[in-house]
Amino acid sequence: SSSSSSENARFGRSGSLSSIPPPAQKIDVNPPKGTRDFPPEEMRLRNWLFHNFREVSQMFAFEEVDFPVLESEALFIRKAGEEIRDQLYCFEDRGNRRVALRPELTPSLARLVIQKGKSLSLPLKWFAVGQCWRYERMTRGRRREHYQWNMDIIGVPDVTAEAELISSIVTFFKRIGITAVDVGFKVSSRKVLQEVLRYYSIPNNLFGKVCIIIDKMEKIPIDEVKKELRSAELSDEAIEELLQVLSIKSLTKLEEKLGAAGEAVADLKQLFSLAEKFGYSEWIQFDASVVRGLAYYTGIVFEGFDREGKLRAICGGGRYDQLLSTFGGEDIPACGFGFGDAVIVELLKEKGLIPEVGPQVENIVCYLDPDLQGAAVSVATILRGKGQSVDLVLENKSLKWVFKRAARINACRLILVGSSEWQKGEVRVKNLSTGEQYEIKVDKLE
Numbered sequence: 275s276s277s278s279s280s281e282n283a284r285f286g287r288s289g290s291l292s293s294i295p296p297p298a299q300k301i302d303v304n305p306p307k308g309t310r311d312f313p314p315e316e317m318r319l320r321n322w323l324f325h326n327f328r329e330v331s332q333m334f335a336f337e338e339v340d341f342p343v344l345e346s347e348a349l350f351i352r353k354a355g356e357e358i359r360d361q362l363y364c365f366e367d368r369g370n371r372r373v374a375l376r377p378e379l380t381p382s383l384a385r386l387v388i389q390k391g392k393s394l395s396l397p398l399k400w401f402a403v404g405q406c407w408r409y410e411r412m413t414r415g416r417r418r419e420h421y422q423w424n425m426d427i428i429g430v431p432d433v434t435a436e437a438e439l440i441s442s443i444v445t446f447f448k449r450i451g452i453t454a455v456d457v458g459f460k461v462s463s464r465k466v467l468q469e470v471l472r473y474y475s476i477p478n479n480l481f482g483k484v485c486i487i488i489d490k491m492e493k494i495p496i497d498e499v500k501k502e503l504r505s506a507e508l509s510d511e512a513i514e515e516l517l518q519v520l521s522i523k524s525l526t527k528l529e530e531k532l533g534a535a536g537e538a539v540a541d542l543k544q545l546f547s548l549a550e551k552f553g554y555s556e557w558i559q560f561d562a563s564v565v566r567g568l569a570y571y572t573g574i575v576f577e578g579f580d581r582e583g584k585l586r587a588i589c590g591g592g593r594y595d596q597l598l599s600t601f602g603g604e605d606i607p608a609c610g611f612g613f614g615d616a617v618i619v620e621l622l623k624e625k626g627l628i629p630e631v632g633p634q635v636e637n638i639v640c641y642l643d644p645d646l647q648g649a650a651v652s653v654a655t656i657l658r659g660k661g662q663s664v665d666l667v668l669e670n671k672s673l674k675w676v677f678k679r680a681a682r683i684n685a686c687r688l689i690l691v692g693s694s695e696w697q698k699g700e701v702r703v704k705n706l707s708t709g710e711q712y713e714i715k716v717d718k719l720e
């Protein structure tokens with residue numbers, strides 16, 4: 275027949291169906307919308323960042339914990355109008371359970387503390403680095419996942435806990451070259467809000483909702499904020515007074531406004547005094563407008579910001595003394611923060627502080643003669659047994675190929691297994707930074 279060659283290929287000479295399938299429809303090889311791959315170079319930067327998270331956490335004697343990425347949806351259902359609730363990545367699983375990809379780590383931590391109950395000896399100092407999710411309409415093209423570093427202190431009612439947390443973040447910033455010139459912390463307390471709302475007899479159950487509305491102050495027009503506050507049953511007088519207090523940026527003025535007797539002023543004065551002792555006074559400033567966007571904060575709140583004002587908040591946290599009881603547990607005083615892995619990298623890029631984190635391997639081992647494949651394997655295994663990293667060239671490659679690979683993986687030393695040396699029980703070594711070459715007995719390699 276005059277069928278085309280490709281037709282022949284498919285049906286073969288005998289005309290029967292051959293085993294060569296048609297080319298598969300190419301799948302989309304990009305990761306799902308809003309998510310990231312971490313190829314080696316990106317993974318090395320992520321590992322560098324997380325290593326610093328962990329080093330600081332351990333320096334402050336915090337213990338690492340983790341929880342499932344998938345949680346019961348109920349853990350995150352709060353009725354305060356939070357963005358984190360509107361963007362919950364939730365679904366019904368095959369067992370008809372309502373579940374969600376965690377949007378934050380704190381509720382999981384609270385769940386574990388309740389679960390462990392009396393078996394835990396307080397205070398707890400726990401940290402975690404975990405992937406968190408949100409389902410945001412891609413209209414804004416923002417990410418749907420990020421990794422968050424959290425540190426939490428459970429069981430300490432005193433403001434020293436918040437001061438300790440801020441100190442750990444300052445320590446982290448210093449380690450990676452960020453200074454108080456680049457970044458600051460706006461610090462306030464939700465007790466400021468509480469004292470104003472109490473003065474206007476606003477019921478406690480509206481507190482979380484009012485905080486979430488106020489947190490939007492920088493993001494939506496002030497008239498919209500007022501409208502939402504009115505819908506939360508605040509009188510115009512209460513709204514004006516609230517906005518006036520929230521514009522205060524000095525502790526002295528706050529004290530003049532609220533008096534010295536209230537907890538808000540006392541807590542903040544103690545925090546600023548402790549900041550002196552920790553040595554980070556230049557990093558923090560009082561700003562009554564900071565409320566943070568999570569409903570469960572009850573006291574001190576803080577957020578790290580870039581002083582050039584180009585980026586979103588770098589990190590944020592605060593005290594949440596009543597979170598456990600929202601899950602039916604006994605309340606235990608607690609505070610913590612979340613620190614995402616994205617904004618900090620944008621800041622490091624801005625400041626030219628992205629570290630050189632190239633690949634690094636101590637040895638590359640190759641064989642020049644196909645019969646010496648086994649010899650090369652044994653040399654690589656001996657070196658690995660001595661705790662050395664070895665890139666074993668797995669096929670018989672030209673020296674040109676080996677040198678090219680050695681440069682790409684930034685190998686320190688080339689070990690050549692050649693027949694004349696091997697007969698003497700030796701290998702040839704080339705130091706790839708100095709060029710020095712020598713032959714050595716295999717058992718003398720170190």
Ligand SMILES: OCc1cccc(Br)n1
Pocket residue numbers: 377378406407408417418419420614
């Ligand atoms: O910061 C809010 C948030 C939560 C989950 C995932 C991402 Br991306 N962002």
